[in-house]
Amino acid sequence: MPLTGTRDLSSIAQSTPLLTSLDTEPWELKGAKHLQLHFELGGDRQALLPPALHPSIPPTLLINVTAVPDSEVGAFTLATVRVGCRAGARPRGLLVRGYCDSTSATKLLRERWGFPVDLAEVCFDAGYASASANVTSNNETILDGDLIDPQPITGADVQYMASLNLARTNWEGNEEAILLQVDPDYTFEHAQRGRPRLNSFKEIEWGLPGASATHPISASLTTVDITLPSLRYLIHPNREPLAAVERLPEQ
Numbered sequence: 024m025p026l027t028g029t030r031d032l033s034s035i036a037q038s039t040p041l042l043t044s045l046d047t048e049p050w051e052l053k054g055a056k057h058l059q060l061h062f063e064l065g066g067d068r069q070a071l072l073p074p075a076l077h078p079s080i081p082p083t084l085l086i087n088v089t090a091v092p093d094s095e096v097g098a099f100t101l102a103t104v105r106v107g108c109r110a111g112a113r114p115r116g117l118l119v120r121g122y123c124d125s126t127s128a129t130k131l132l133r134e135r136w137g138f139p140v141d142l143a144e145v146c147f148d149a150g151y152a153s154a155s156a157n158v159t160s161n162n163e164t165i166l167d168g169d170l171i172d173p174q175p176i177t178g179a180d181v182q183y184m185a186s187l188n189l190a191r192t193n194w195e196g197n198e199e200a201i202l203l204q205v206d207p208d209y210t211f212e213h214a215q216r217g218r219p220r221l222n223s224f225k226e227i228e229w230g231l232p233g234a235s236a237t238h239p240i241s242a243s244l245t246t247v248d249i250t251l252p253s254l255r256y257l258i259h260p261n262r263e264p265l266a267a268v269e270r271l272p273e274q
Contacts, residue, residue, distance in 0.1 A: 025077055025264075026068075026069060026077055026078055027069070027072075027074050027075075027076065027077055027263075027264060028069050028070075028071070028072025028073045028074050028075070028076050028077075028078065028108075029069045029070055029072075029074065030069075030070055030071060030072055030073050030074075031073070031261070032073050032119065032189055032200055032260050032261075033200050033261075035119060035120075035189070035230055036189060036190075036191055036200035037191075038139070039119075039137070039139040039189050039190050039191055039200070040133035040134065040137050040138070040139060040190045040191065041190070041191045041192070041193075041198070042134065042137055042190055042191070042192045042203075043192075043193070045192065045203075045254050045257070045271055046253075046254075047135040047136065047253060047254060048253065049250050049251060049252050049253055050094075050095075050131075050135070050250065050251040051248065051249070051250045052089075052091045052094055052248065052249045052250070052251070053092075053093070053248045054091075054092050054093075054212075054246065054248065055089050055090060055091045055092070055246070055247055055248070055249050056089070056090040056092075056147065056149050056154075056244070056245070056246055057087065057088070057089045057090075057183075057243075057244070057245045057246075057247050057249070058086075058087065058088045058089075058147065058149070058154050058156055058170060058242070058243070058244050059085065059086065059087050059183065059241075059242065059243050059244075060085075060086040060087075060156075060168050060169075060170065060219035060220075060221065060239075060242050061083060061084075061085055061086075061219060061239075061240040061241045061242065062083065062084045062086075062219060062221065062236035062237060062238065062239055062240055063081050063082065063083060063084070063236070063237045063238040063239075063240060064081075064082035064083050064084040064106065064107070064234060064235070064236070064237070065234070065235035065236065065237040066226075066231075066233040066234045066235055067233055068082035068106070070233065071106050071117070071231055071233070071234055072106060072108050072117060073117075073202075073260035073261060074260070074261055074262070074263065074264075075110070075202070075258050075259060075260045075261065075262050075263070075264055075267035075268075076108040076109065076110060076115070076117060076187070076258075076260075076264070077108060077109040077110075077264065078106075078107075078108055078109075079107035079108055079109060079114065082106075082107065083106070083107030083240065084104065084105075084106065084107070084234060084235075084236050085104070085105040085106075085107060085116050085184065086102075086103075086104050086156075086166070086168055086219075086221070086236075087101075087102070087103050087104075087105070087183075088100065088101070088102045088103075088145065088147050088156040089101045089102075089249070090147040090149075091128075091249075094128070096125065096127035096128050096131055097125065097127065097128075098125070099123055099124060099125035099127075099128035100123065100124050100125075100145040100146070100147050101121065101122075101123045101128070101132070101138075101140065101145070102121060102122050102123070102143075102145045102156065102158045102166060103118050103121035103122075103138075103140075103186070104118075104120075104121070104166070104224075104229040104231065105117055105118045105184075105186060106231065106234070107184070108187075110187065110204075110258055110264070110267070110268060111264060111265070111268065113185075114184050115184055115185050115186070115187050115204070116184040116185070116186050116187065117186075117187050117189075117202070118138070118139065118186045118187060118188050118189065119139060119189045119229075119230035119231065120139050120140075120141070120189075120228070120229050120230035120231075121138060121139060121140040121141075121229075122140055122141055122142070122143035122145055122158050122160060122165075123138075123140045123141075123142065123143070123145065124142070124143065124144060124145040125142075126142060129141070129142050133190075135251075136188060136203065136205050136251055136254070137188040137189075137190030137192075137201075137203040137205075138188050138190075138205075139188060139189050139190060139230075141160075143158055143159060143160040143165075144158070144159040144160070145157075145158050146158075146159075149244060151173075152171075152172075152173070153169055153170060153171050153172075153173070153217075154169065154170040154173070154217075154244045155167075155168070155169045155170075156168055156169075160228060163225070163228075164223050164225075165223070165224075165225040165228040165229070166223060166224055166225070166229075167221075167222040167223040167224075168219065168220060168221045168222060168223075168224075169219070169220045169222070170215075170217040170218070170219060170220075170242040170243070170244050171217055171218050171220055171242075172217045172218055173215035173216065173217040173244060174215060174216055174217065175213075175214070175215055176214045176215060176216045176243075177211075177214060178209070178210075178211025178212075178214045178245065178247070180214065180216065181209075181211065181214050181216075181243050181245055183207075183209060185204055185205060185206035185207075186204070186205045186206075187202040187203070187204055187205075187258060188202065188203045188205055189201075189202060189260075190202075190203050192257075199259070200260060200261075201257045201258065201259060201260070202257060202258040202259075202260050203254055203256075203257050204254070204255065204256040204257065204258065205251065205252065205254070206252060206255075207249050207250055207251050207252060208249070208250040208252065209245075209247050209248070209249055209250075210247060210248040211245055211246070211247050212245075212246040212247060212248070213245065213246040214243065214244070214245045214246075215243065215244045215245070216241065216242065216243050217242045217243075217244070218239060218241075218242055219239045219240070219241065219242035220239070221236045221239075224236060254271055255270065255271055256268060256269065256270055256271065257269050257271065
């Protein structure tokens with residue numbers, strides 16, 4: 024039998040965005056710097072996922088930091104930590120909490136794509152020999168990681184998983200915790216691959232109790248145009264996998 028998650032996300036859903044509409048236009052973010060640190064996941068993988076999702080094999084932890092130099096709400100940096108999983112047969116990353124350093128961007132990401140993000144200090148520095156990211160909340164470092172020994176590659180060598188953002192909506196007249204699928208389009212300008220290193224990770228602050236990063240898998244740093252899409256799918260987290268996915272009506 025395929026493994027499925029056992030986590031009830033309703034206990035943490037009240038702090039996530041409440042979307043009054045699932046109709047949103049795409050948003051293009053040009054010239055972003057995007058860092059991904061990829062590790063094998065320690066801890067109980069099924070306890071971190073809801074019943075609608077299958078854990079990946081091996082279980083994985085995905086750390087992503089995106090620095091956007093300019094947008095309609097100005098510059099901002101977004102940090103997320105996701106658990107690798109599958110929705111049906113498709114690889115995805117479950118996002119239950121993230122952080123952004125801009126009040127305006129945080130509001131927009133929450134209201135339009137259901138990103139469960141809060142305001143924090145997010146620092147991202149990319150140089151020739153390394154790239155580093157640090158997140159500080161309430162004067163405590165909750166994430167500190169690096170890409171080291173970068174080597175040039177092409178954008179064709181980079182693949183990013185779509186996110187499943189924990190949010191709430193008034194679905195069929197009732198407020199419900201849902202997972203919104205956000206699968207951005209990427210146009211790469213530069214790409215590098217290196218080794219990931221994690222210096223500090225406070226799993227509770229990312230909504231992932233018991234999670235840890237064990238063996239490093241890969242790291243990438245790209246300069247990329249990112250387009251956040253119109254929403255197309257949602258997942259009901261407490262349903263069985265085959266009955267969980269709902270396609271949204273065409274707008």
